[in-house]
Amino acid sequence: xxxxxxxxxxxxxxxxxxxQSLSEYNLIGLLQRxxxxxxxxxxxxxxxxxxxxxxxxxxxxYMLQDRCFARGLGVLTIHATGISLSExxxxxxxQALMQDxxxxxxxxxxxxxxxxxxxxxxxxxxSFWKSMDRFSPxxxxxxxxxxxxxxxxxxxxxxxxxAQYRNLQHQCHPDKGGTVQQSQELQMAFNLLKKxxx
Numbered sequence: 783x784x785x786x787x788x789x790x791x792x793x794x795x796x797x798x799x800x801x802q803s804l805s806e807y808n809l810i811g812l813l814q815r816x817x818x819x820x821x822x823x824x825x826x827x828x829x830x831x832x833x834x835x836x837x838x839x840x841x842x843x844y845m846l847q848d849r850c851f852a853r854g855l856g857v858l859t860i861h862a863t864g865i866s867l868s869e870x871x872x873x874x875x876x877q878a879l880m881q882d883x884x885x886x887x888x889x890x891x892x893x894x895x896x897x898x899x900x901x902x903x904x905x906x907x908x909s910f911w912k913s914m915d916r917f918s919p920x921x922x923x924x925x926x927x928x929x930x931x932x933x934x935x936x937x938x939x940x941x942x943x944x945a946q947y948r949n950l951q952h953q954c955h956p957d958k959g960g961t962v963q964q965s966q967e968l969q970m971a972f973n974l975l976k977k978x979x980x
Contacts, residue, residue: 786838788820789813789838789839790842790845790849792818793843796812797846797858797867798846803866804866805863805864806839809839809865810825833903834895837898838895840860840889841889841892843858843860847860855867856869928971931950932971934946938975943972943975950968951965
């Protein structure tokens with residue numbers, strides 16, 4: 783794919799001329815509306831389309847970063863949570879810009895866009911939500927069921943949990959006459975009760 787000059791010009795207008803500071807989500811919304819109309823309204827509705835929209839946008843943002851720096855306009859800071867142009871500490875930023883930046887290298891290499899399939903994006907999204915799951919609260923009903931399965935009191939500690947887990951896995955493991963399903967249920971209950979301790 784070649785550079786989309788109209789997208790680069792719009793980004794320059796937003797960040798260099800208007801000096802706006804925006805999150806990626808707000809920037810996409812702005813580019814989907816008048817006067818730009820550069821991104822499709824359905825760009826965020828499906829996983830592969832979302833990835834492609836994100837990649838194209840960041841590809842052009844890193845190109846704008848080079849352009850701004852070459853013209854001495856400042857350094858465009860690029861993060862999903864905030865994109866803005868800063869004139870301060872130009873020399874320090876120059877050194878940072880010249881260092882190896884894996885994110886920058888990734889988004890400027892168009893083969894990542896070409897080689898990423900829907901299943902790759904779905905796997906990344908699934909991995910993200912699994913990592914975020916550790917921050918979500920444990921459901922009280924699920925915790926009660928897990929405590930009953932482990933025969934543990936409400937005020938258990940990690941040592942008790944681990945000991946009971948080993949004991950139950952020994953009894954329910956497929957090699958000991960149990961089933962794979964029983965072993966998996968114990969693993970899920972263990973993870974839930976361990977998470978509830980944090």
